Amino acid sequence: xxxxxxxxxxxxxxxxxxxxxxxxxxxxxxxxxxxxxxxxxxxxxxxxxxxxxxxxxxxxxxxxxxxxxxxxxxxxxxxxxxxxxxxxxxxxxxxxxxxxxxxxxxxxxxxxxxxxxxxxxxxxxxxxxxxxxxxxxxxxxxxxxxxxxxxxx
Amino acid sequence: xxxxxxxxxxxxxxxxxxxxxxxxxxxxxxxxxxxxxxxxxxxxxxxxxxxxxxxxxxxxxxxxxxxxxxxxxxxxxxxxxxxxxxxxxxxxxxxxxxxxxxxxxxxxxxxxxxxxxxxxxxxxxxxxxxxxxxxxxxxxxxxxxxxxxxxxxxxxxxxxxxxxxxxxxxxxxxxxxxxxxxxxxxxxxxxxxxxxxxxxxxxxxxxxxxxxxxxxxxxxxxxxxxxxxxxxxxxxxxxxxxxxxxxxxxxxxxxxxxxxxxxxxxxxxxxxxxxxxxxxxxxxxxxxxxxxxxxxxxxxxxxxxxxxxxxxxxxxxxxxxxxxxxxxxxxxxxxxxxxxxxxxxxxxxxxxxxxxxxxxxxxxxxxxxxxxxxxxxxxxxxxxxxxxxxxxxxxxxxxxxxxxxxxxxxxxxxxxxxxxxxxxxxxxxxxxxxxxxxxxxxxxxxxxxxxxxxxxxxxxxxxxxxxxxxxxxxxxxxxxxxxxxxxxxxxxxxxxxxxxxxxxxxxxxxxxxxxxxxxxxxxxxxxxxxxxxxxxxxxxx
Numbered sequence: 001x002x003x004x005x006x007x008x009x010x011x012x013x014x015x016x017x018x019x020x021x022x023x024x025x026x027x028x029x030x031x032x033x034x035x036x037x038x039x040x041x042x043x044x045x046x047x048x049x050x051x052x053x054x055x056x057x058x059x060x061x062x063x064x065x066x067x068x069x070x071x072x073x074x075x076x077x078x079x080x081x082x083x084x085x086x087x088x089x090x091x092x093x094x095x096x097x098x099x100x101x102x103x104x105x106x107x108x109x110x111x112x113x114x115x116x117x118x119x120x121x122x123x124x125x126x127x128x129x130x131x132x133x134x135x136x137x138x139x140x141x142x143x144x145x146x147x148x149x150x151x152x153x
Numbered sequence: 154x155x156x157x158x159x160x161x162x163x164x165x166x167x168x169x170x171x172x173x174x175x176x177x178x179x180x181x182x183x184x185x186x187x188x189x190x191x192x193x194x195x196x197x198x199x200x201x202x203x204x205x206x207x208x209x210x211x212x213x214x215x216x217x218x219x220x221x222x223x224x225x226x227x228x229x230x231x232x233x234x235x236x237x238x239x240x241x242x243x244x245x246x247x248x249x250x251x252x253x254x255x256x257x258x259x260x261x262x263x264x265x266x267x268x269x270x271x272x273x274x275x276x277x278x279x280x281x282x283x284x285x286x287x288x289x290x291x292x293x294x295x296x297x298x299x300x301x302x303x304x305x306x307x308x309x310x311x312x313x314x315x316x317x318x319x320x321x322x323x324x325x326x327x328x329x330x331x332x333x334x335x336x337x338x339x340x341x342x343x344x345x346x347x348x349x350x351x352x353x354x355x356x357x358x359x360x361x362x363x364x365x366x367x368x369x370x371x372x373x374x375x376x377x378x379x380x381x382x383x384x385x386x387x388x389x390x391x392x393x394x395x396x397x398x399x400x401x402x403x404x405x406x407x408x409x410x411x412x413x414x415x416x417x418x419x420x421x422x423x424x425x426x427x428x429x430x431x432x433x434x435x436x437x438x439x440x441x442x443x444x445x446x447x448x449x450x451x452x453x454x455x456x457x458x459x460x461x462x463x464x465x466x467x468x469x470x471x472x473x474x475x476x477x478x479x480x481x482x483x484x485x486x487x488x489x490x491x492x493x494x495x496x497x498x499x500x501x502x503x504x505x506x507x508x509x510x511x512x513x514x515x516x517x518x519x520x521x522x523x524x525x526x527x528x529x530x531x532x533x534x535x536x537x538x539x540x541x542x543x544x545x546x547x548x549x550x551x552x553x554x555x556x557x558x559x560x561x562x563x564x565x566x567x568x569x570x571x572x573x574x575x576x577x578x579x580x581x582x583x584x585x586x587x588x589x590x591x592x593x594x595x596x597x598x599x600x601x602x603x604x605x606x607x608x609x610x611x612x613x614x615x616x617x618x619x620x621x622x623x624x625x626x627x628x629x630x631x632x633x634x635x636x637x638x639x640x641x642x643x644x645x646x647x648x649x650x651x652x653x654x655x656x657x658x659x660x661x662x663x664x665x666x667x668x669x670x671x672x673x674x675x676x677x678x679x680x681x682x683x684x685x686x687x688x689x690x691x692x693x694x
Contacts, residue, residue: 061348097344
């Protein structure tokens with residue numbers, strides 16, 4: 001995977017975030033929307049990334065996790081709570097994804113990314129406030145986690 | 154009335170299931186369909202399916218409670234009972250699959266007690282611990298829920314315990330997914346499996362709860378919405394499976410995705426029978442998906458394989474409807490509404506932190522103790538058991554705290570003392586274990602003639618020993634991943650300490666999990682095999 005594709009994936013993951021929880025949508029419609037978003041991420045990874053890339057299998061799920069993280073910044077209430085849950089989801093995907101890969105192809109978990117997500121979880125109650133600047137910081141931080149986690153193999 | 158009929162139907166289904174169980178335990182794994190690529194069969198497929206169904210209770214009672222979803226209280230209690238029933242049913246299948254159910258205790262993480270090395274790198278051990286903890290905490294959660302009707306002060310403890318169960322339920326199915334994800338079977342290798350399994354489990358669990366609530370004449374529109382929402386989530390994961398592994402099962406897509414879409418049509422959705430049929434279609438799709446996953450090649454099914462269906466559903470219906478009838482008789486219908494009200498009084502944060510801290514410390518101590526005894530285990534491989542142990546201690550402290558409010562001190566200490574004695578006896582029995590020396594008459598393979606001239610040791614090693622011990626004597630990796638009692642790595646010092654005679658006895662008569670080879674390997678061949686093993690040990694890096 002090239003750095004350009006990695007950054008495009010990051011942008012694409014952020015794109016549907018503002019619309020995920022917008023308006024009063026029935027639960028079934030929202031579920032279908034989330035499923036379609038994940039399908040779009042899968043299609044992007046399938047066509048843009050080589051299957052030999054070690055983290056290939058978990059990339060669409062990571063994109064979804066990042067999308068959920070950014071989407072919490074557009075929530076009107078419980079922003080910090082859902083930001084923590086979304087980051088835990090991201091952490092879960094990375095840890096157990098790389099854990100199974102460690103058995104198969106010897107990929108060890110990316111401890112820097114994991115540590116950054118843990119820091120993000122701790123900082124969420126402070127940064128996920130109503131202030132736009134702090135919300136922007138949080139979004140930048142998540143983008144930073146995505147970009148820094150890139151390994152050119 | 155309907156509950157009583159279904160309870161009887163469950164008991165009736167249990168009758169053929171008992172015969173099937175007896176036959177399966179007598180004959181062993183040869184009695185059911187076993188996939189020749191994966192070495193797993195229908196018991197494991199059914200186990201994964203029932204564990205998935207067991208997620209429903211925790212999803213509706215714990216997860217939605219934590220997320221402040223109001224309507225969960227209408228279904229929480231029956232869902233919790235369904236979790237207990239499904240977990241009991243699920244626990245039967247791995248015991249059957251073991252082939253030696255009487256030795257199940259060897260999966261306990263005992264370190265090097267009795268010189269049996271429990272393989273902490275195997276997901277089968279993680280599975281056992283995680284499911285056991287999940288079952289214990291689910292029972293505690295149900296007890297607090299039921300007890301809260303008589304003692305309203307117990308309501309305050311539901312949310313703290315829900316916070317323990319919430320990650321635990323996800324952890325359990327993640328561990329189940331690792332049973333597949335870390336093996337060497339190509340179609341099973343999926344780093345996305347943890348999320349895939351969780352979504353599948355919740356999907357089937359929601360379908361089950363929808364059926365159970367319909368049987369009691371309740372309609373929850375949110376359940377129908379959730380069914381549609383999860384069908385889309387799973388569709389995305391099935392398509393990802395097609396893209397990465399080229400696995401495509403149209404029948405699963407039809408029953409698991411297309412049929413639930415009928416719920417979009419309002420007139421159809423209004424008919425209870427249609428709702429139940431759609432939920433049953435989802436359950437069938439998910440069950441079939443597990444069968445296809447565990448047994449990718451088409452194995453021929455025996456009557457025993459069909460018997461598992463009777464065992465699963467019969468056992469579930471008997472336990473679930475039996476418990477439901479008993480609870481309805483004791484508490485009437487109030488249990489489904491009043492007791493599930495969330496406490497307005499928040500649980501003290503300091504006390505919560507103390508319980509989590511105690512759980513963390515206990516789990517850390519265990520991990521440190523295990524790694525000190527078995528330093529070859531990488532610490533990261535202990536993570537899957539770390540959290541369940543932490544959850545067990547934390548949950549137990551919350552429950553003790555809860556019941557200390559409502560029970561007389563003497564009764565509480567009596568209960569705790571009784572529990573301590575039971576655990577002590579159980580722990581002692583595990584520590585004592587079964588006989589590790591082979592004292593039964595070894596199986597003599599009469600069809601195989603012993604060659605007149607001894608065969609070269611290398612040939613015997615590759616044909617008989619390498620499948621477990623590895624060609625180079627340093628373990629077969631598949632074996633290390635999937636089988637819990639890890640065979641010992643060979644080293645020169647170990648050879649010298651054991652001696653030729655004792656090693657020869659192990660080869661010929663077997664020991665613990667190693668089979669006997671008398672009748673297939675002569676004594677002189679066993680001696681030459683030991684010499685060959687010594688050369689392998691010398692070549693060790």
